[in-house]
Amino acid sequence: MESLQTPLMLVTLLCYVSAFGLFIYVFYSPREKVRKIARGINLLGFGLTTLLLGIRTVLIAGLPLTNTYEFGLCFAWAISLVFIIIDYRHNLTAAGLFVLPLIIGLMAWLITLDNSVRPLMPALRSPWLVIHVLTAVIAYGAFALSFVLAIMYLLKEKQNSMGTESKWARALPSLDLLDDLSYKLVFVGLPFLTIMLVTGAVWAEYSWGSYWSWDPKETWALITWFIYSVYLHVRFMVGWKGKKAAYLSILGFGAVMFTFIGVTYLLPGLHSYV
Amino acid sequence: MINGANSLVNPGNAWVKLKQGITGIFFKGSESMIKFFSSVKLAVVLIASLIIASIFATLYPKVNVFSSFWFRGLLLLFTLNLAVCTFKRLPAVWHKIFRKGELTPFILANSEYIKIEDSSNCAEKLLEHFKGKGYRIQTKEENGQLFIQAEKGFLNLIAPHLLHFALIVVLIGAFLGSFGTKGEVRGYVGQTVPVSNEPAMTVKINDFETLYDEDGAIDNWVSHLTLYVNNEEVKTGTTRVNHPFKYKGTVFYQSSYGYTHVVELVGEYNDTFALPDQKVFKIGDIPFNINQVRDGALLKIFRGHEIVDSILLAPGDKFTFPNGTTLTYLELIPFTILSVKKDPGTPVVMLGFVLVTIASTLFWTGRYQEIKVILDSGENALYYRVNCKNKTAVAEISNEVIKKVKGE
Numbered sequence: 001m002e003s004l005q006t007p008l009m010l011v012t013l014l015c016y017v018s019a020f021g022l023f024i025y026v027f028y029s030p031r032e033k034v035r036k037i038a039r040g041i042n043l044l045g046f047g048l049t050t051l052l053l054g055i056r057t058v059l060i061a062g063l064p065l066t067n068t069y070e071f072g073l074c075f076a077w078a079i080s081l082v083f084i085i086i087d088y089r090h091n092l093t094a095a096g097l098f099v100l101p102l103i104i105g106l107m108a109w110l111i112t113l114d115n116s117v118r119p120l121m122p123a124l125r126s127p128w129l130v131i132h133v134l135t136a137v138i139a140y141g142a143f144a145l146s147f148v149l150a151i152m153y154l155l156k157e158k159q160n161s162m163g164t165e166s167k168w169a170r171a172l173p174s175l176d177l178l179d180d181l182s183y184k185l186v187f188v189g190l191p192f193l194t195i196m197l198v199t200g201a202v203w204a205e206y207s208w209g210s211y212w213s214w215d216p217k218e219t220w221a222l223i224t225w226f227i228y229s230v231y232l233h234v235r236f237m238v239g240w241k242g243k244k245a246a247y248l249s250i251l252g253f254g255a256v257m258f259t260f261i262g263v264t265y266l267l268p269g270l271h272s273y274v
Numbered sequence: 275m276i277n278g279a280n281s282l283v284n285p286g287n288a289w290v291k292l293k294q295g296i297t298g299i300f301f302k303g304s305e306s307m308i309k310f311f312s313s314v315k316l317a318v319v320l321i322a323s324l325i326i327a328s329i330f331a332t333l334y335p336k337v338n339v340f341s342s343f344w345f346r347g348l349l350l351l352f353t354l355n356l357a358v359c360t361f362k363r364l365p366a367v368w369h370k371i372f373r374k375g376e377l378t379p380f381i382l383a384n385s386e387y388i389k390i391e392d393s394s395n396c397a398e399k400l401l402e403h404f405k406g407k408g409y410r411i412q413t414k415e416e417n418g419q420l421f422i423q424a425e426k427g428f429l430n431l432i433a434p435h436l437l438h439f440a441l442i443v444v445l446i447g448a449f450l451g452s453f454g455t456k457g458e459v460r461g462y463v464g465q466t467v468p469v470s471n472e473p474a475m476t477v478k479i480n481d482f483e484t485l486y487d488e489d490g491a492i493d494n495w496v497s498h499l500t501l502y503v504n505n506e507e508v509k510t511g512t513t514r515v516n517h518p519f520k521y522k523g524t525v526f527y528q529s530s531y532g533y534t535h536v537v538e539l540v541g542e543y544n545d546t547f548a549l550p551d552q553k554v555f556k557i558g559d560i561p562f563n564i565n566q567v568r569d570g571a572l573l574k575i576f577r578g579h580e581i582v583d584s585i586l587l588a589p590g591d592k593f594t595f596p597n598g599t600t601l602t603y604l605e606l607i608p609f610t611i612l613s614v615k616k617d618p619g620t621p622v623v624m625l626g627f628v629l630v631t632i633a634s635t636l637f638w639t640g641r642y643q644e645i646k647v648i649l650d651s652g653e654n655a656l657y658y659r660v661n662c663k664n665k666t667a668v669a670e671i672s673n674e675v676i677k678k679v680k681g682e
Binding site: 190191195198201216233 | 317321324332333335437487489515529615634663
């Protein structure tokens, strides 16, 4: 079953790439039938990502949350899920144009990683692992979509300010909806990020003998938390909405990606396994 | 002159004025301090500074940032900022949640307006609707006007304040942690060794073992200990990764381990030696080492970097090298290294973490909603306003109110 992973990932990637192609087609010539097919293929991609996670669960006899490959797969799954929910509730197919490159990039990178099954190191054999990593997955999934909506907001805003009635302006939903959804996703994601930090700290106290070590991964997770905290504070207390909020959401997601990928490759520390 | 005479005639008055002046200056001073420390701008500036400092620290790990005086100063300012913000808003939140007694009539500026036909019927319908939706209702009738205030979502209202309070608790705990100590215990199985940061404590290392799971992978490392305080036995137990050994605030963590192999050599050398695990030695020109594996001590013979022979040794087993030297394996002595921590702040930090988690979950409870209604029987009109940070909820609640009032 281990050897099934890479071919299945390629098929999944192909699904997402096809869905992306169809979303572009729908964008240029809106046809309801093609939109449905694009959604269907995207859903298939999500289903295959779920299957990949299922296979991994069987292979490692536990939830697949123990290394960069598994976390990355969960992250792609979460982004895909949040996109499907938002598209279903708000008819936001246009978001696919921005979400899918993110998922495709992530999947393409994951294919290059080692996906062989290795025994779990003793420090990771703890019930804290599940809640710590699962909350990170949910938070990151929400932040990814908030980021995508923020980019869509800025694009639409730019089109509006230019006063041209372009395809972009027609295809993208209202600025109010984009801003509100982007904010709501931060509002949902931040408590999860908070719980991720806290559970990580409690676990570190049992495992490393210190609830906080200023390890690069935890420091960058804290930086991410600070950015999104500022987002909510300036939104509620100073009234930063729209453009300013969109920039902060983009900055926050930049910190998310650096915590996940940048720190792993550039700033080694105690979190050497993820 | 007259002023002077006045103050001489009435010294008490001057004293009161002076006192008022001083209090005024102090009050104004403390008021502006509170204003300064409770501002969101300060919070944003402090957080931005903490972000920049943290980024710098991770990029230049050799520069001592996190334990520096200025970084701790930033954290102190941040704590003060959090504390002032939290405690300044506490009375208002407290009042909102535990508001009791009669409702004070209010004015609704920029409120919505609906024309009604029967105000008493309308009031009944609205109150029933609010009750059914789980709102806390307060009413007051005055001058032909019925004031209704309906609220729910108090847990959500508490969430940010509890989170701020919890963060203060964590930061206080972290500060208390600076009065803690860190140390180490290292020794061979069978030895009684001191605890470097606790002079009264000694630890007897009863045993050390590596545990394996059913797939043969390392599951954990366990040290079996007996702790003595002033030479009196106080606790016996184990420490393993993720399950430290604790005694009255002193915690022992499994940090590292190793093995020493005791062998007797006859031939080239005639003595008993303690060989560290995996360290390469030579007999004649033959390099070898002994490596403790799951099944026992594995003697490896090398040619260059290549292993040419490997033999599993049990106590009493012999191996003869090409030059005639005989190695007799005598025994394995494991050693363990434990890191020791005594941190008076940890329980406080953990309490803070529990509160942070509770506060975080409260954010997902329903948003705080406040509906204020004035039913004017004279004008046959209803004025209302919905306060909620969720715009969609405001629209939904408004629609419900309109529907109820219009009897739809």
